[in-house]
Amino acid sequence: MWDQVASKGITFDKSNETVDDTIIKAKASSVDPKVTARPHIPSVSATAVLGESATLPPNMKPCRGHDFNASNDIDSIMKSYLSTGFQATNLALAIQQVQQMRTWRLSDIEWKEGDDLALQSQSIRERIRAKVFFAYTSNQISCGQREVIKFLVQHSMVDVIVTTAGAIEEDLIKCFQPTYMGDFRLSGRELRKKGINRIGNLLIPNQNYCEFEDWVSPIINKMHDEQDEDAIRWAQEVAKRDPSDADFPERLVWTPSKIIRRLGLEIDNSDSVLYWAAVNKIPIFCPALTDGSFGDMLYFHSYKRAGFILDISHDIRAINDQAVRSHCTGQLILGGGVVKHHTCNANLMRNGADYSVYINTASEFDGSDCGASPDEAVSWGKIRITAQPVKVTADATLAFPLLVSQTFAKDVAAWKESVKCTVCWIDELESE
Secondary structure, eight states: OHHHHHTTTOOOBOTTOOOOOHHHHOOOOOSSOOOSSOTTSOHHHHHHHSOOOOBOOTTOOOOOOOOTTTOOOHHHHHHHGGGTOHHHHHHHHHHHHHHHHHHOBGGGSOOOTTSOGGGOOHHHHTTBBOEEEEEEOTHHHHSTHHHHHHHHHHTTOOSEEEEOHHHHHHHHHTTTSOOEEOOTTSOHHHHHHHTEEEETTEEEEHHHHHHHHHHHHHHHHHHHHHHHHHHHHHHHHHHHSOTTOSOOOOOOOOOHHHHHHHHHHHHOOTTOHHHHHHHTTOOEEOTTTTSSHHHHHHHHHHHHSOOOOOOOHHHHHHHHHHHHTOSSEEEEEESOTHHHHHHHHHHHTTTOBSEEEEEEOOOSTTOOTTTOOHHHHHHHTSBOTTOOOEEEESOHHHHHHHHHHHTTTSSHHHHHHHTTTOBSSHHHHHTO
């Protein structure tokens, strides 16, 4: 235990720390037990219950919660979380981690002999910031967290997004019809008879998905037209190509991220996360795009018209390059599963993320990636060994809005001014 605490920069006075095996060797006391300083307590009990403590260092923070006699504002309550304990303290540490990833500059690190000469200038180093990867599962869009996420994307506060199919389609569906509040205890049998789908204590009528199909089917057909038209153009260029030419003609390839951007532009609705991602050119990666209603639409489309191609190989190159072409990365991950692993695996390509925050309720005893701790990710190289990652074990709908209130939502205008003319990779400066 002391070694783990010492790894965080805290040391202990071990002068009084001796191995005492009295408890191990203790036997039942005699009828007239011999006791020393506490004649009213059997010696074995005194040793077991009232043994000496190691001396704690003076910089250890006392546990103390919020004093509502002093204040009742959210900022002071959140500051008190650091000394409250349990998941409150983990949330406070996560807030610090996000603040650090948002304020990091390459100028924080001194240039040394052997480093890239292009990065030697202090003025250039001050313009290079961390790239923020933001991942979330579909339930975060199903619930009211959608509005919190939209705020981050609308103001370009994240650089790369990773999510699941449900988060794509439900963001779009909410542009047509709302999701309603229900109850966790509503009968699945009765809801099924009425054509109502339940997500936790939320309700989505089947009609919402019917409207989504009416809207998205013509777009899929249009993308299919564009694919086929470009295929003809590409084939003609290949036929004319000189075999000795090293360059090969490019062709239109629909990837999940390209389709998502197209849908964001098509929806043209300022309530939509996809819309703001498209406007602000924030890539959204969704390796399991077919695992949901959009996949159902592709399935239905295939019966009307075969041949539409969805290529995921281009996107794996794109997201991995996003990580590799970064001088520093932070990852903020709500939930687990594919979004968690896809984000962490991309950061593996650069020997791990520098800053990491997980918010989920999964436990690690079953060996699942969803429940895997940040320290397990360190063992794989997905988080750097020099990092101080934080996991908050909590429902993200409780924890994430509080985190945003203390980080992204603070001094928005000042933050936007601070990131003007900044980039995440030196080549982006050279291309300006």
